[in-house]
Amino acid sequence: MAAPASASEFELSPVKFSRLTKRGIILGLSLPQVIAVSVAVAVFVASLYAGGPAALYTAPIWGTALGLAAIPVGGRKLVEWVPITLHWLLRQLLGQTRYRKRIVKPRPAGTLALPGDAAALRQYEDPETNAVMVHDPHGQTLTVLLEVTHPSFVLLDPGEQERRVHAWGRVLSTASRSTRIARLQVLERTVPDSGTGLAQWWAEQGHDDDSWVARTYRELIDRAGPAGERHISTISLALDMRAAARPIRTAGGGLRGAAAVLRQEMATLTTALRTADLHPSDWYTTGQLAIMLRSAYDPAIAATLERAGDIGQELAAAGPVAVEETWDRLRSDSAHHVVLWISEWPRSLVYPGFLAPVLLSSGIRRAFTLLCDPVRSDQAARDIRKKKTEYISDAAQRQKVGQIEDAQQTAEYQDVLQQESDLTSGHGVLRYTGLIAVSATTADELEAAVSAIEQAAIQASCETRRLVGQQAQAFVAAALPLCRGI
Template identity: 70%
Template sequence: MSNKTNDRAPSTDLVPVKFSRLARRGVLLGLSAAQLVTLGIAAVTLVGAFYAGGGVLIAYSAPVWLLAIALTWLPVVGRPAVEWVPIVGWWIWRATGGQLLYRRRVVAPRPAGTLALPGDQARLREYTDPETGAGMIHDPAAATLTAIIEVTHPAFVLLDPGEQNRRVSAWGRVLATVCRSGRIATLQVLERTLPDSGTGLAEWWHSHGTDDGSWTATTYAELIDRAGPAGERHTTTVSLALDMKAAGRQIRTAGGGIRGAAAVLRQEMATLTTALRSADLTPSGWLPPGDVAVILRSAYDPAIAATLHRHGDLGRDLATAGPVAVTETWGRLRTDSAHHAVLWISEWPRSLVYPGFLAPVLLSTGIQRSFSLLCTPMRSDQAARDIRKKKVEYISDAAQRAKIGQIEDAAQTAEYTDVLQQEADLTAGHGVLRYTGLIAVSAPTVLELDSAVAAIAQAAIQASCETRPLVGQQARAFTAAALPLCRRI
């Protein structure tokens, strides 16, 4: 999924936007590479049996070519059956190897500097920047270094249309800045809902209230004590991941190693902070390791989130911030105090929508969820090559369909139009981003989780989006959707 950044001059009118369609074109005649492989196996088996012995061998080989044909064209939950083969195979491999269960080893602690996270997140390393105090997460396998900043902002839906359009244009300039850098691997925007500890209301009452012992003051204080912990709070973080391979020369110039990478990342952090402020967003500073630990602990153990928020000195050690136990099933994830399910936004709005189209999802009440938007910037030369490749593939595919008399449908025409629009936007100087939207829904019980997932799916429909559960990969999907670590899936 891709969309251009918009850095044109703001207007007083609210301008609708349109996302590119999810490309469904295959390698040849709408068939993917996996479908072509299975279809080729069926053809070779059938032709070989025909020339080798005729009818008897065709009957004997029928299970092979019939299975291959079924895998090619038989749909399973909206996808060809062959596309489920690697997912199911990897799931069986992990299940037989005991990789679906994680239990923390309390007696044997993890090495210093590592994060106590399950799965492939166990390779992550922490590094504290000596100049900014920011907690940076290093992924040695992906060669990335990530920093996280918390951002506050006014309610977008309450602004007038002119102000909304101005803020959208300003956010487009932020994304354009990220695209032009050439050293950013991923930009992640994570919006979470957490149980409110009531600290904000209590502080407001302590500062503005009049506790004179009267019946009114006593009743109001009791209402605050009861309503505060029962509410929910929203937090937004922006994570920036440095591509250490793309920035290799600058890292060596800065001294090399993790310190050189941190110095290069600090430059990108300063640029992003300036861009955020120009977009009327209020960054609260780059998070130190303690705040990162609280976010990780709250994601795996939501029941403790209010306590951690109320007592600022608890749970601030990255070495113990991970879960105690994780159990992954085909469609869910069970952690310390909650069940989780991750949904993928498989289709963004196909028609023109206004910038606040995600309001039904983001403003849903009574549901604990994390909305993660992973933005992968593409360099101008890389985006130009990708667009040229897509154009050649579309034109070649159209020529093949014309030869066999297959009719061009509207979906294929719309996808080609999107490619041409991306080329025009790139020529005009805009940046190109690939968007991935994930929603992690959490609940104390399975029944509550199913109800919350259904409500979020319905809210996504109201937002003109389509969601699909990421079955068979819930553990990896949860780390990408609920943790601000710029993880990909």
């Protein structure tokens, strides 16, 4: 007779995230703050040596420098806004915040019709798998993607949820151990339901005898289909062509050799996903990627493209017609967009389904992206040793000047110790970046959707911040499956 299962086998284990490091170079001051304070001290000391009212005359200089280093605005000190603002003004001066498609001058063959720094991306179709691979000549990466289907996680029992969490951890561990993977991107997005599922069911199961009932049912399907929404999950894999230079040369060199090396990583990832009870599709073709890119910039056409057969499957014409970037938002063909950055993950213990309020929010078109950057074990060990040394030296410096130890700094140091323990136990190290791209038809609807997503993030114990001065670049990273960073 089998022994009864213990209660712990059916309990879902909580998890804890490391805090975002906010430690500065010295005494909690960042590099821009140190520079500003140094300028203020140098000007003030020089004015004292000059004698007379020189200190009063130079007060606007050293006073402004101290104010830039000390006054916070929007979660940052004023001095940290200076490079962001200058870069934004320079881009505006050079006309880089506006994009218009050149209709009479088509894009060169093999390029992606995307604006901004993504215009340099090239496409390569693998002759063996028919998968489309996106080549970044500047970042020296080669990216491929597939779609993943899975049962609803929140409807599973705790024991099955725990098993699937560990299985997904093994998938990430497989990716982190490979020294040839530059980045792994998990993209979960909502798209309008085109009604193809209902139409297919009616074609297979219905009896269309052109009667009044059949005509009414057919009209209801045509009207109700595009009104719904569905969730699509994709995983993108980027090969680091610099790290894989030797096997690429062995495989023949160039994009052909890089594609051969990437196929090995693709096979490994597919096997790991199937082991985790996930169902990967075939790798995306040129037409599938073209529809996905077009739908991101022009959401109003998404349902039409899905039902239109072979229309819209050319990457050379899949980009937006017009893009207008402002300080805190982006406007493309038929939508307004805002990108939010998850600046703080939950600080307390949470269960793996903690993102359900964000991912299951209905009536909002959004794309949630998780960028995973693997860190080699030797590099991770060096980084951890460096952080430990800096924390210990900062604590000694604060003790000398009589500064009280901050609980936040103590918690960050404990996180570093936990990371060292996990690395010693054989776990891989991944750096996570969470982005949420919210889209709507009008500016008012966009603000309402952003507010709803921010409230959902609060329910998920996460802190979000709206990115400014880089919305176009952030949108490419958050809404497109191209493994792009910001």
